[in-house]
Amino acid sequence: MAFVVALFDYGEGAAFGTPFREGDVFRLIEKSNEEWWKVERKDKKIMYVPKKFVEVRDLSSLPGSPRDIRSRARDDSPSNKLMRTQTQLAMTASSGVRSKSAVRSDDSPSLPPRRFTVSHSDSPTKKSHSVTTDPCLTVDDSLDFLHKRAVDACSRNSLILAMPLHKKNVALPGGKKCSSRNWIQLYCVLVEGHLLFYKDRKVFEKSRTSGSMRKKATAEKDLPTSEFQLECSILQVIRDHKRKHVVELMNEKNGVVWCQLETQGQFDEFKKVILSHSGAKEVVDSSSNGHAPESVIADDDEDDDDKKIVKKKLLAFFSRRPPLESLQGLVKEQYFGVHLDRLCEREKCTVPTFVEEIISAIEQRGLETVGIYRLSGNASQVQKIRFMVDQEEEIDYTDALTWDDINVLTGALKLFLRELPEPLIPYPALDSFVNAVQMPREVDKRAAMHSLIEALPQNNFDTLKFILEHLMRVTALGDENKMQVQNIAIVFGPTMMRKEIESINLAMEMVFRTSIVDFMLRDFHSLFS
Template identity: 35%
Template sequence: MKQLRWIEALRENQCHQLEKAGIVNKTKVVDHGKKIRKNWSQSWTVLHGGILTFHKDPKSAPAGNANKASQIVPEYTVDLRGGSVQWAAKDKSSKKFVLELKTRQGCEYLMQYDTESIISDWCKVIQDTIHHLTPHQPEPEHLSDEEDDTGSDREDRKRTSTRNTSAADSEQNRIRGKLKRFLQRRPTLQSVKEKGYIRDNVFGCHLDVLCHRENSTIPKFVEKCIRTVERRGLDVDGIYRVSGNLAVIQKLRHKADHEEHLDLEDGQWEEIHVITGALKFFFRELPEPLFPFSSFEKFIATIQLPDHSQRVSYMKDLVRSLPLPNYDTMKLLFKHLRRVIEHKESNRMSVQSVAIVFGPTLLRPQIESANMTVHMVFQSQIVELMLNKFKDIFSIEGAPPSPSRTF
């Protein structure tokens, strides 16, 4: 891995050079001897001067805190002196290629990456660093009775040990000071992305931001999933209703976030419920749903109109007023769901079944209220109406230009 240019300022001697930096998955499992619940997250990880630093995922920064969100913020700083690292046992995690890192302070971390060569390199570098930081202790010589310790000798050794401990603490404080100054000069998240070290995520990204980045009005991941399902999944029983393997879905999510050219025809994605599960997960992870928060109450009010033709007319107007990425993505998705329903004799997915699955996934209020149960009924009814009246609602005849549909 290429060393980052912005670290060269700290290259004063061999001990204080950057040994390694990169993205890994990590979780803390023991905190000063106390077991804690695993919480895997992605981390920009830096090994420097015997200190391993895990940085927070920028998505975890509080909303509205633009300054912090634009920086790579340290989450855990691990002193490797006196620590140990080894491949984790199978009972530690169901993931593959997992390292177990223990510190002398009684903390334990798990580190993982899907590519074996990358995580193996991390293991070797951490082991070498720990070995470099741990001085060799010679075996004590056997003393005869005449050469046995005196009280004065023991005092001398105690003072020497105290001086060595003080020197070690002083060196550790000096390294921490260097690391602190280095972190204060850390680059912005945007500059790291521009250099290609971090790629923007697909999951959890605002729809308009993702589409703008991909120079499209429909996310590429959505198009790939729909093409795959229509090619080999329309007749599968319970399509979109049956859940896929969550671990494999999470693996697919990770691939989509970190690999630009994702191949859904790869054998590891053979189970079609994994593809449909990932597609539903994509829409649930949108910070703002496909039906924008600002339109939620309008859609709820429209579905309650007593006149059916009026409901369809108002629904069409609301859909046409959506931003272009929302409109185009919605049109493609509902067109696809219509094809799923056309095969209901084999897949047992009726209009009502599809509406129940996608209602809460595609639209939700910005703030949950006591009316949540009532809203769930209306959410399904909205999706059901749009599926039944797809051609009327998405017809572009006579559609006036909408100022909100900009991209």
């Protein structure tokens, strides 16, 4: 097992690598090239050291103290003198201070190529940076990427633009949706084709001081929260977003981000500088749906100009949420939620076809089911019937495999009655029915109710009579299904009648509505004769 010993200090002013001190001992892993060796520190971290700064030693020949190493390193032999001279020239070149008589640029050590994939969070509360690097690099080296960008941002020659903005991550590389898509206020800096996002301006100004840039421990918390590479990027202006001055930036490496500027002047300056000082290209007339430009181009290929104009007008029309009445002739009219008169006029009948078919299927399935109309069916199955009826699909309500629960059918009938814009007992007639059912004498009550029922519109009268005849057959089997007249009245009272504007005393109103249905069922033959 071979070891290497540092002959000289490799300080913090060096351009590459990790600093170390004279006398430090490392385990030699690999002689990577003629100038850099791969070694392991005592804390098991892997790093690269310049060959000219270290010397290979065998484990048995290691001296007992750093003083012995320093005495050997300071030997006045010609070879060591030459080595020291070359080392000093290399460090002078790496620190950026050269003279005309200094060595050529290719004489300075060259670091093996690094592969960085930076993935940073924009959350200003996180102090650490998640950086994926070559596994042979140390933790300190993994921060060098953003550290170098931060140093460039502090240089007046490299700094191109700096301004506050709001940023939101829309999509990750590969099109995956971001887990957090909230807007974050950051301080943006443009330097050499990269956008750096700082927590705020104070952090950026603090990082510009030379001291914080030289100290790694301090520099880490002063680094940007994230960066965006503008080379091979696409810039789009989001014109129809609820926020103003929004720009979309997208590339394969960083995904999709949105930047929102405060004023029109900042917006124009940001866009102009990005396009003139980077490799970004602009795509015009983008929408706020966050789609890639390919989807916009695909739409252009598929639709001609006339279709796009019509589509744009329809989207603008429906975005205003127009009432159903204004959509006649534009959209297909539904079945549920349509006025009873309109349904009967469409089907040329006085009882809706759906009511006849669903009640016929319920009676074929059997009225002996315990709790019929009182128990609720599966809500998704009930909504499926509603959807199929609205789409005018053929439905076999007697199919026991599809509709295995009779309560689904009864639930669909109750839903239809509740969805009527005006109930079976019209709004103006409800108060008269309530007054009639409160009369003390049965004869007067029966006469008043009879006259009110006769005065109902023909469609309401026939539909109400058809449903009550069905409910009479249900209550006739009350011993089997446990649904007596009172139970049915409690279910259908609120379903058949309601006020256009409900009163505060709703409990008392429910009592009266239940009493009306109860009286109509008990005196059905005299009221509807």
